[in-house]
Amino acid sequence: MLCKTGSRIIKGNEGTRLEETCSRVLPFCNSNSLKEGISVHCPIIKLGLQDRLYLNNNLLSLYAKCFGVDKARHFFDEMPYKDVVSWTGILSAYVQRGNHDCALEFFDSMLISGQRPNEFTLSSVLRSCSALGEFEYGTCIQAYMIKQGFDQNPILVSGLLDFYSKFNFIGEAYKLFIYVGNHDTVSWTMMISSFVQAQRWSKALQLYVDMIEAGVPPNEFTFVKLLGACSVLGLKYGKLVHAHMLLRGLKLNVVLKTALVDMYARFQRMEDAIKVSNLTSEYDTLLCTAVISGFAQNFMFRKAIAAFREMRISGILPNNFTFSSLLSVSSLMLSLELGEQIHSRVVVAGLEDDVNVGNALVTMYVKCSDKIKDALRVFRGISLPNVISWTSLIAGFGEHGFQQDALHFFVEMRVSGVQPNSFTISSIIGSFNAAKLLPQTLMLHGHVIKTNLYKDIVVQNALIDVYAGLGMLDYAWQVVHMMSHRDAITYTSLASRVNQLGHHELALHIITDMYNDDIKIDAFSMASFLSASADLGTLVTGKQLHSHSVKSGLGRWVSVANGLVDLYGKCGCICDAQRAFGEITVPDIFSWNGLISGLASIGSISSALSAFDDMRLAGVRPDSVTFLLLLSACNNGKLVDLGLEYFQSMREVYDIVPQLDHYVYLVDILGRGGRLEEAMEVIQTMPFRADASICKTLLRACKAHRNIPLAEDMARRGLELDPSDPAFYILLANLYDDSGRHDFGEKTRKLMREKQLRKNPSQSWVQIRSKVHLFVAGERSHPQINEIYEKIESIDAEIKNHRYLYQGMGIGDSYYHSEKLAVAFGLLNTPSKIPIHIIKNNSICRNCHDFITFVTDLVDKEIIVREGNRLHSFRKGQCSCRGCQF
Incomplete structure (x- = not known):
């Protein structure tokens, strides 16, 4: 009897020790997500410990972490006893796996069970x-929280701040933040994060200042959010936040390094980014990826690839x-091989x-491959293509000239249940623009009018x-006037297109x-x-x-500087053009x-050709426009x-195919x-x-x-191609x-009159x-x-006094040519020494050329006349063309 009793005592002691061992092993395995911890489940059953709630909750969590929510749910259903930790464990597992519908259904079951x-x-x-997107459900949860006395709980306050921010109710979130008061670091960080998410960058930084003044210490996640805001606000703010991190002695871990590198x-x-990344040996x-992405963003492609190699090593x-x-x-390198x-x-x-990788692959094949089917093959391999996937594919077909296919995939996209966004629509419209497809554009315009996308500024x-x-x-202005607000892109697109149409004054x-x-000029x-x-x-x-560009800091942009070089070059101010270039x-x-x-337009031929040699020495490859010049x-x-x-070097040296121009x-x-x-052989x-x-050209x-x-042969051929051009008759008659x-000559002019053809009227304009x-x-x-005609007559008298002869002075229509009127007007309305800049819509005639040459011999003033891409700079009785035109 004593022996049996003693045996029961020993067995009882062993059971207690095994239970204690299980109680220690399971939490350790649970916290470290070790699958080996599941082996403890078997002895728990053998020892009859399956009703121990503490052990079961640890096992439940371990199943969820290592084997998925389905096996964890099966174990949960078999648990004899459950508490709030058990229910919350399964609910949390559903949320972490993205099974939010199941999470809310499970929460309803929890409430029905009576568990609080x-x-x-x-x-x-x-x-x-x-x-x-269950906003009403969320507000019901908030009401429940208030009833249960959770309204001041810091964990739930942070959750509510995030909830309201996700629905873009940033004002309500901030009101809640102010109402609750007495926040911890997590709440402050959550509110800062909300402002960053709402793109209210300055407010996020101001909130950080308030946080410091309130005596709440920021943590690494606070600074990560602040650095995200600084990435928009400017480098000086980013440096200031970095300095604060150093002043507060925050340990530089891999999370902070990543945010700083970005x-x-x-x-x-990138030099500063690399310095930061090398401050500690910790990498993940x-x-x-942030380092590689940084190199890619800054077009440092070789370094990006080298960083990837180091990552693998x-x-x-x-x-x-x-x-x-x-x-x-x-994609940026246009390297299909890479x-x-x-x-x-x-x-x-x-x-x-993976949808992100798939999207990048689609874009790569669209940009780098001549075969659009490569991009389509990759697209078909994406398990669940999203709107970015579809947009990349549609844009690719449009860029390759397959507008009808792009429209087909647009329809397929909608049938598949993926709703197009503004970038999808704008991509298709852009491809229609390139192909000049007006009917398709009008059709798509009708579609967006039926949707909310019509109000999107990108589509507009x-x-x-x-x-x-x-x-x-x-039509374009109608869309502009219907917009609720416009941005710089609105007016830049309009100005660019209006300029291309030749309506330069309207563009200005x-x-x-x-x-x-x-809206500021960008x-x-x-x-x-x-x-x-x-x-x-x-x-x-x-x-x-x-x-304005100097005052606003826009002058450092290459596009603006190029515009200044072009401006001064076309206006004959070659010194200013060279200064802008420098x-x-x-x-x-x-x-x-x-x-x-x-340089070429002003007649500085040797300087223009020398600039070409300098360009080649600088390593800049010429293009087709360079050879036109x-x-x-x-x-x-x-x-x-x-x-x-x-001309011969275009194809032989630079692999540029000459075009008709x-x-x-x-x-x-x-x-x-x-x-x-x-010349005739070239044409043939x-x-x-x-x-x-x-x-x-050959007729001239x-x-x-x-x-x-x-x-006569050239005139005949030209008139067959363009019967309405009077230039052929005029050139042949002359x-x-x-x-x-x-x-x-008279018969040719008579024939031109019979066909009712007239030369476009000569026009000249001058800005005063x-x-x-x-x-x-x-x-x-x-x-x-x-006054203008009196000035011309005065100059005519001076010419006669100087016995300066030029063809047709005062005879016929040449006396009333537009450039003469513009010159006389300029002389009447500009101070001495100030150049006169005149633009002509056609070539200057010999008579007017001689007239202006004499004017600059009579008056100490430079007169610059531009005809097309050519400039005549008249000064001291000389012209930059040296009479080569005639």
């Missing part, structure tokens, strides 16, 4: 409400965002069906751009519209306005824009083209052999050089069908060299006159004190017309 939730339960429920990378300070996937595994950043590098290598690593990592801006691009300015008027809408709109000023020749307006840190191809164009310079300088050499210049170079047969052998302009050369047979065949004055040949409507 605690603050952790309610916090999880609020997260599910936020994820599902902030510095956004402001092109997110930090390495260190044994740190890349994630989906790492691969997305690397695919972005290959993209395919990364794709292979994506497959090895098992991330091919896309519609403005496409209508303006199609020349339908009335957009500045007033921006001012009325209180670098892109400034470039458009400078372009309009350059094409219009309004130097006064251009200088005012230059002054201020560009790293000139691009547009910078060099602007400088070469300015070089051929133009050789044409103006009568450098026939050099022009031929440049290049052949026009080549024919002009040969024609002016008297090599008419070679070039890979393009001759158009009217190239026939007209025939007139200069009095080759009547070839001129050739007959020059050759002494006046009867043929910010106002543009337009003059038409023979006009009498200008308020100062009597």
